[in-house]
Amino acid sequence: MTVSIIPVTTLFEEVSRYHPNPDLKILEEAYNFALKAHDGQVRASGEPYINHLIETALLVCKLKLDIPSVVAGLLHDSIEDCNTTKKSLSEKFGEDIAEIVDGVTKLTRVQFDSREEKQAESFRKMLIAMAKDIRVVLVKLCDRLHNMRTLSSLSEEKRRAIALETKEIYAPLANRLGIHWIKSELEDLCLLHLRPEIYHHLVAELERTNPDREIFLKETADEIQKKLEDSGVSAQVLGRVKHISSIFSKMEKDSLSFEEVMDVIGFRVLVSSVRACYETLGIIHSNFKPIPGRVKDYIAMPKPNMYQSLHTTVISSRGARVEVQIRTADMNRIAEEGIAAHWRYKEGGSSLGFDLGWVKDLVETQAYLKNPDEFIQSVKGELFPEDVFVFTPKGDLFRLPSNSTPIDFAYTIHTDVGHQTIGARVNGSIVPLEHRLSNGDTVQIITQRGHVPSKDWLRFVVSGKARQRIRAFLKTEEQARSISLGSDILAKDLRKVKLSLKKLEKEGKIKTIAESMGLKAEADLYAAIGYGKVSSPKVVAKLLPSEPGVEQKLTEVESSPLQRIFQRAAKASRDRVGIKVSGLDDVLVRFAKCCEPLPGDRIVGFITRGRGVTIHASHCSEILNADPLRYIPVQWDSEIARPRRVSIVVTSQDQLGILAKMTTAITSNGINIVSASMKTSPSGKAVNQFELEVSDAKQLDGLKRSLELLPGVIKVDRIVGGEK
Numbered sequence: 001m002t003v004s005i006i007p008v009t010t011l012f013e014e015v016s017r018y019h020p021n022p023d024l025k026i027l028e029e030a031y032n033f034a035l036k037a038h039d040g041q042v043r044a045s046g047e048p049y050i051n052h053l054i055e056t057a058l059l060v061c062k063l064k065l066d067i068p069s070v071v072a073g074l075l076h077d078s079i080e081d082c083n084t085t086k087k088s089l090s091e092k093f094g095e096d097i098a099e100i101v102d103g104v105t106k107l108t109r110v111q112f113d114s115r116e117e118k119q120a121e122s123f124r125k126m127l128i129a130m131a132k133d134i135r136v137v138l139v140k141l142c143d144r145l146h147n148m149r150t151l152s153s154l155s156e157e158k159r160r161a162i163a164l165e166t167k168e169i170y171a172p173l174a175n176r177l178g179i180h181w182i183k184s185e186l187e188d189l190c191l192l193h194l195r196p197e198i199y200h201h202l203v204a205e206l207e208r209t210n211p212d213r214e215i216f217l218k219e220t221a222d223e224i225q226k227k228l229e230d231s232g233v234s235a236q237v238l239g240r241v242k243h244i245s246s247i248f249s250k251m252e253k254d255s256l257s258f259e260e261v262m263d264v265i266g267f268r269v270l271v272s273s274v275r276a277c278y279e280t281l282g283i284i285h286s287n288f289k290p291i292p293g294r295v296k297d298y299i300a301m302p303k304p305n306m307y308q309s310l311h312t313t314v315i316s317s318r319g320a321r322v323e324v325q326i327r328t329a330d331m332n333r334i335a336e337e338g339i340a341a342h343w344r345y346k347e348g349g350s351s352l353g354f355d356l357g358w359v360k361d362l363v364e365t366q367a368y369l370k371n372p373d374e375f376i377q378s379v380k381g382e383l384f385p386e387d388v389f390v391f392t393p394k395g396d397l398f399r400l401p402s403n404s405t406p407i408d409f410a411y412t413i414h415t416d417v418g419h420q421t422i423g424a425r426v427n428g429s430i431v432p433l434e435h436r437l438s439n440g441d442t443v444q445i446i447t448q449r450g451h452v453p454s455k456d457w458l459r460f461v462v463s464g465k466a467r468q469r470i471r472a473f474l475k476t477e478e479q480a481r482s483i484s485l486g487s488d489i490l491a492k493d494l495r496k497v498k499l500s501l502k503k504l505e506k507e508g509k510i511k512t513i514a515e516s517m518g519l520k521a522e523a524d525l526y527a528a529i530g531y532g533k534v535s536s537p538k539v540v541a542k543l544l545p546s547e548p549g550v551e552q553k554l555t556e557v558e559s560s561p562l563q564r565i566f567q568r569a570a571k572a573s574r575d576r577v578g579i580k581v582s583g584l585d586d587v588l589v590r591f592a593k594c595c596e597p598l599p600g601d602r603i604v605g606f607i608t609r610g611r612g613v614t615i616h617a618s619h620c621s622e623i624l625n626a627d628p629l630r631y632i633p634v635q636w637d638s639e640i641a642r643p644r645r646v647s648i649v650v651t652s653q654d655q656l657g658i659l660a661k662m663t664t665a666i667t668s669n670g671i672n673i674v675s676a677s678m679k680t681s682p683s684g685k686a687v688n689q690f691e692l693e694v695s696d697a698k699q700l701d702g703l704k705r706s707l708e709l710l711p712g713v714i715k716v717d718r719i720v721g722g723e724k
């Protein structure tokens, strides 16, 4: 296939659309530079590589960014793919452009690995890039959007990997930055490549129902327009069909079929002032019946990505539910372009006028976090915000993550306020500390000097800050306890061989042992013993190298018949679950009820008090709330494969023969059915519960996918912990 190279004039035209006097010379230089640098390179589609760069630059133009950003769009792959250096770019195009290209290159190299530590590190790099210069991330988003548009020529495996990364990172990022058009297109493309059957099904459904909808759209838009005109409000009314991905997420969220997703259509009313927005809302409500609880005022309380609009859902004259968004032209621009609306060529340098505080917060707080899972959780929490706004008694406004409690609020004010909280009043009434705050609440915190945080709080706090501060406090406390416990145990074992811990400590011998085990100080060694991570007899043996057999002697002392029974039970427990626990032989192992990990899932062990090690999935919220010092690395023992019982619930349309199709799907995945039951709900849906024997997480995932492909199936859920 031969495709011609996009001429530079296309770029000139695009830039001139929004820029009054663009520096076309530097654009042409960059164009020629890229042309030369990527000479002979072709994309998987057979297209010349340069076209990817021009298309990226054109997308940057669509964001109406400054010239350095457009140039960086043209040059964004030159460091990665050609023998160009940052230095030579800087000499040719200036420091500013070289920095952006370098930033994009670094982001391109970031692999969002599935391993938590690496993923956390990747997120951190991205956040730092954002905090430094937001243009880096905007150019990267354009690059990614064009890559997603041209994904089809890649192998299935690559396509899925890129689409997954886009879904998990770049689409949420575009959303968080408020760039709606990029977000929607990325999400639609992700659905196309990750769930093609669903995507094509929805496209077909939309097409099938389209003629009718077109008429309805026009009728309703005209009707709204007329009512507004009658009341003297001039407005532009636009009807639109929602994005496929947003229709699908609605179907998934509320387990609806396509027919049941009523608000496939939305209307947008653009008016001239904020006042007219509220007037319009009133006029619409007096002419169409509003659905209670669906009015949202994002004008008074903008979303964290700056989005402003009034939302309401009303019953149209045809009886269908439609969503109406009311906003000014300025608000509309911000809704579509988000942060890019603030980063225009004309604004030049530094001032952003956009709240990137959350980025800086995350970059700073990550230093507190040893557990990468938790960091990822905080980032994801920030990327998928649903914030709640509350007031202090003095009327200061605070933004908190949704489901925040008075404790979260207290820690937002100050760490000491958080630590010393003993109670809270919301809108004047005393509430429990785990009370979930709502928009507009006035919150008053009651403190008591000397009060300390409770471990219990970790069960219900939701903000990263509160969680970190509470844990930091508990960690210090718990560590002190473990140190004293560990030094007691060691002193006792040393007494058995007539040695004194105090004396050895004075002679510096304990420190030497600690260092030989990679620990910094005596206290770390005691803590490790206290936690059960290091065995005290082993330490004693190391202190007495001249007397072989001490470890055995000490172990023998403890190896009572009961002890031996315990050791056998411990071995049996590990064999039963098929887990290897690093460094510990005599430990009981069981799966956590909260997450019931399957072979192949990423797992972590947790040392419980007196009940051995519990195995959790590493993303399990229980484990994220637990003390990381009690984590212990564990692995699946691949030699022991035992089928595991799992329960799944398949929600489907109540159709003839659908159960038979499901059972066929299950057995053809090589999975054994232990039991099955089916219930029909009054709404015409069937709830099918299966108990199955699967060998690992991969097999279950494969099954989920084939079930979801069956026509009529709405969703598939795994049930853990015996409840749903």
Ligand code: MN
Binding pocket: 052, 076, 077, 143
């Ligand atoms: Mn690229």
